[in-house]
Amino acid sequence: MDLWTLSDLCTPWCVHVVATLRVADHIAAGKAEIGQLAAASGADRDSLHRVLRHLVSKGLFVEPAPGRFALNETAQGLLGESGRLGLDLDGIGGRMAHSWGTLLSAVRSGKPAFHEAFGRGFWEDLEAHPAIAASFDALMGPGHGVPDWRVLVDAADWESVRTVVDVGGGTGALLAEILRARPEVRGTLVDLAGTVARSGEVFQAAGVADRVATVAQSFFDPLPGGGDLYVLKNVLSDWPDGEATAILRRCAEAARPSGRVVVFTGAGPGEEASPELLMMVLVGGRGRTFEEFREMASMAGLEVTAVGRQASGRVIAECRTV
Numbered sequence: 658m659d660l661w662t663l664s665d666l667c668t669p670w671c672v673h674v675v676a677t678l679r680v681a682d683h684i685a686a687g688k689a690e691i692g693q694l695a696a697a698s699g700a701d702r703d704s705l706h707r708v709l710r711h712l713v714s715k716g717l718f719v720e721p722a723p724g725r726f727a728l729n730e731t732a733q734g735l736l737g738e739s740g741r742l743g744l745d746l747d748g749i750g751g752r753m754a755h756s757w758g759t760l761l762s763a764v765r766s767g768k769p770a771f772h773e774a775f776g777r778g779f780w781e782d783l784e785a786h787p788a789i790a791a792s793f794d795a796l797m798g799p800g801h802g803v804p805d806w807r808v809l810v811d812a813a814d815w816e817s818v819r820t821v822v823d824v825g826g827g828t829g830a831l832l833a834e835i836l837r838a839r840p841e842v843r844g845t846l847v848d849l850a851g852t853v854a855r856s857g858e859v860f861q862a863a864g865v866a867d868r869v870a871t872v873a874q875s876f877f878d879p880l881p882g883g884g885d886l887y888v889l890k891n892v893l894s895d896w897p898d899g900e901a902t903a904i905l906r907r908c909a910e911a912a913r914p915s916g917r918v919v920v921f922t923g924a925g926p927g928e929e930a931s932p933e934l935l936m937m938v939l940v941g942g943r944g945r946t947f948e949e950f951r952e953m954a955s956m957a958g959l960e961v962t963a964v965g966r967q968a969s970g971r972v973i974a975e976c977r978t979v
C-alpha cells in the first residue's frame with residue numbers, strides 16, 4: 658500500500674459524517690434520491706452528493722441510478738443507534754475522532770493531550786457534557802460488549818457471595834445482569850456523580866433497583882468496604898500504570914480481609930495486549946499483558962488466584978488480598 662492510501666483521512670471522515678447525519682436510516686426509510694436525503698439529513702445537497710459518491714467508490718452504499726442511493730451490506734452496519742454510536746460526531750464518536758488530532762502531542766510528551774482539543778481532560782469533559790457522557794455510557798453498555806454475569810471462574814464460588822461492588826461500573830449494565838441472575842446478591846455501583854445519576858433506569862429496567870446502592874465518588878478515594886466481590890471492568894486500561902495500580906490498591910484495601918477482586922484484564926497469560934492507541938490519546942491509558950497485570954496486582958497487595966475466560970472471550974483474573 659502506498660503512503661497516500663495509508664494516510665488519506667478523507668474516507669474515515671466521510672464515514673463519520675454520513676453516520677452523524679443518519680444517512681443509512683434515511684435511505685432505509687425510503688429517501689433514496691439525493692435531494693430527499695439532503696433534506697432529511699439537514700445537509701447541503703451538492704456536498705452530501707459528493708461525499709456519498711466518494712463512499713460509493715470505496716464500497717460503502719451503492720448508486721443504482723444517478724443521484725439515487727441504496728444500502729449495501731457494509732452500509733447496513735450504519736443502521737440504528739448502536740451501529741453509529743462510535744461514529745457520531747455529535748456524540749462520543751466526535752470526541753474519539755477529534756482526539757486523534759492530539760496524537761502528535763501525546764507522542765511527544767508521553768501524556769494524553771485531549772485537553773488541547775476540548776479544554777479539559779476526557780473524564781472532566783464528560784462530566785461537563787451530559788449528552789456526550791450519555792452516548793459514552795451507551796457505547797460502554799450492553800451494545801458494546803454484552804455483559805456476562807459469570808464473572809467468577811468457578812460457578813460454585815457464587816454461593817459465598819452476598820455483596821458485589823462494581824468499581825467504575827458505568828451506568829450499571831454488568832451489575833444489573835449479576836443481580837438479575839443472583840437474587841440473593843446485593844450490589845453497590847461506584848462511579849462518578851454524573852454516571853451514577855444515569856444508572857437508575859438500568860436497574861429499574863432489570864427489576865433489581867431495590868438491591869442496589871449507588872455511590873458517587875472517585876475510585877482513587879477509599880472504596881465502600883465489606884464487599885465479597887469487587888469488579889473492575891474496562892477500567893484499568895483507561896489509566897497509566899501509577900493510577901491503575903492506585904485503583905487496584907483501593908480495591909485491595911476495601912476487599913480485606915476476605916473479599917475478592919475480579920478484573921477484566923484484556924489479555925490472558927502468554928497473549929499480547931492490544932496496543933490500544935485510542936486509550937493513549939483519549940486518557941493516557943494502555944493495554945497490558947497478563948504478566949504486566951500480575952505484577953501490578955502484586956504491587957497493589959493482590960495475588961492472582963484464578964484466571965478464566967468469559968463466553969465473550971474476555972479474560973478475567975480473580976485476585977485475593979495478600
Ligand SMILES: C[S@@+](CC[C@H](N)C(=O)[O-])C[C@H]1O[C@@H](n2cnc3c(N)ncnc32)[C@H](O)[C@@H]1O
Nearest residue numbers: 780797825826827848849852874875876890891
Ligand atoms: C471505560 S468505562 C467502563 C465502565 C464499565 N465498567 C464498563 O465496563 O462498561 C470507565 C468508567 O470509569 C469511570 N471513571 C472515570 N474516572 C473515575 C474516577 N476517578 N472515579 C470513579 N469512576 C471513574 C467512568 O465514569 C466510566 O464509567
